[in-house]
Amino acid sequence: MLPPKVKEQAVDYGEKKIRTEAMDNDKIDQIIDKHGCEASSLIQVLLEIQSENHWLPKEVLEKVSKRLQVPLTRIQHIATFYKAFSLVPKGRHEIHICMGTACHVRGAPRVLDTVQNMIGIKPGETDLDLKFSLETVNCLGCCALGPVMEVDGKHHGRMAPAMTADVLRNCD
Numbered sequence: 001m002l003p004p005k006v007k008e009q010a011v012d013y014g015e016k017k018i019r020t021e022a023m024d025n026d027k028i029d030q031i032i033d034k035h036g037c038e039a040s041s042l043i044q045v046l047l048e049i050q051s052e053n054h055w056l057p058k059e060v061l062e063k064v065s066k067r068l069q070v071p072l073t074r075i076q077h078i079a080t081f082y083k084a085f086s087l088v089p090k091g092r093h094e095i096h097i098c099m100g101t102a103c104h105v106r107g108a109p110r111v112l113d114t115v116q117n118m119i120g121i122k123p124g125e126t127d128l129d130l131k132f133s134l135e136t137v138n139c140l141g142c143c144a145l146g147p148v149m150e151v152d153g154k155h156h157g158r159m160a161p162a163m164t165a166d167v168l169r170n171c172d
Helices: 025-034 039-053 058-068 072-081 101-105 108-119 161-169
Strands: 008-013 016-021 093-098 132-137 149-151 154-156
Touching (some): 093 108, 101 108, 108 161
8 A cells, every 4th residue: 555645657668567656746846845946956856856756757847847937848858868867767776887898808797697687687677676777887987996886876896796696685
């Protein structure tokens, strides 16, 4: 049973249908109010909503558009331009595997293969339980620690395939 004011919605995600909880309207209003309903705070508002909700549903973008008096097309342009934003559901735990040159030559492809086998998704995908999203990146900025895996913003360096299970086990 969902708490009051939280609605469940179905999202068609390719061949998969995922049940997601719609973000609480009061929480969206709090984020917007915190920034004084200023159009100049649009990116910060979207970042905070993304952080809370793990994605930006169309209904949320429409609400932000009305409250900030910014055209929906402008908001959609910004939300699709920046990689920090997602218009599809993301997992509670975001995994990034560095595939840059330093990490690649030190075994990042094996780490990626192990992670894919453990969580059952490929880069660019989210599992049906919305627990994990997996992405590959070109560089995480800590080449000397390669191969590097980032989980929920925390860097794990000198990764080996055998170490991935321990890192992922720590995700609720």
